Amino acid sequence: MSKPLLIANWKNHPESLARGTNILQGFSKKQSLFKKTSLFIAPPLPYFETVSKKIKNYATLAAQDIFFTSEGTHTGVVTPEILKSFGVKLSIIGHSERRALGETNEVVAQKVKTSLLSNITPVLCVGETTRDTEGDHFGFLQEQLKLSLEGIRRKDDAERLIIAYEPVWAIGKTAKDAMQPSDLSQMIIFIKKVLTEIFDRESADKIPIIYGGSVEPENAKQLFDTDIRGFLVGHASLDPQSFATIAEAIV
Numbered sequence: 001m002s003k004p005l006l007i008a009n010w011k012n013h014p015e016s017l018a019r020g021t022n023i024l025q026g027f028s029k030k031q032s033l034f035k036k037t038s039l040f041i042a043p044p045l046p047y048f049e050t051v052s053k054k055i056k057n058y059a060t061l062a063a064q065d066i067f068f069t070s071e072g073t074h075t076g077v078v079t080p081e082i083l084k085s086f087g088v089k090l091s092i093i094g095h096s097e098r099r100a101l102g103e104t105n106e107v108v109a110q111k112v113k114t115s116l117l118s119n120i121t122p123v124l125c126v127g128e129t130t131r132d133t134e135g136d137h138f139g140f141l142q143e144q145l146k147l148s149l150e151g152i153r154r155k156d157d158a159e160r161l162i163i164a165y166e167p168v169w170a171i172g173k174t175a176k177d178a179m180q181p182s183d184l185s186q187m188i189i190f191i192k193k194v195l196t197e198i199f200d201r202e203s204a205d206k207i208p209i210i211y212g213g214s215v216e217p218e219n220a221k222q223l224f225d226t227d228i229r230g231f232l233v234g235h236a237s238l239d240p241q242s243f244a245t246i247a248e249a250i251v
């Protein structure tokens, strides 16, 4: 079995590179622990050079987003080629905070394609905004997955994908507001079923599904006791002690 996946999504934090360097000093003390995971760190773009140098013994640089094409001239854009020149191997795509800014499933699908073409592993984020007893979230998720993977049908593309299930209502809260392990187990089965409809059973089985949404030291172990293959961690990845405790829970 491959190592558990751990992705630190720093979003637009911390507020300065100096503070980021402090966090990395804390991470570096836990190198041997982090090496037991497949660790990716996605910092703000201006921190890339420093972060990539400091993490090279135990982690890989990741992007929080990717531009939807690698061609042409575009002001204010960072292309996949530039990301790769810093050692980026993986990109978060379609995070709910980007979808909230207007990113559609169509754009997300284009980004997944560009990422695959650029040899950057796409981590496609999906997740319902709200839940109700009617179970509408199943239909929502099914449609979001299908549209975000529109046009991606090749077996070898499918097998390079990672799905991050991130229910929007659980993001940026605390462990007690996060998803419960029994609900997570149900959602993993559902996502696998949809992936089987999109691709086939064999490819769907190979796509790792990770969870994000208030993963903290308090709930990491229980959530990992499901069929989940790793975590996408926001706020808790800015605190070396919390992040190390999460890593300990999954190795």
Ligand code: PGA
Pocket (backbone or CB within 6 Å): 009, 166, 170, 171, 172, 173, 212, 213, 214, 215, 232, 233, 234, 235, 236
């Ligand atoms: P959170 O963020 O861990 O702070 O909930 C996760 C994410 O948005 O990727």
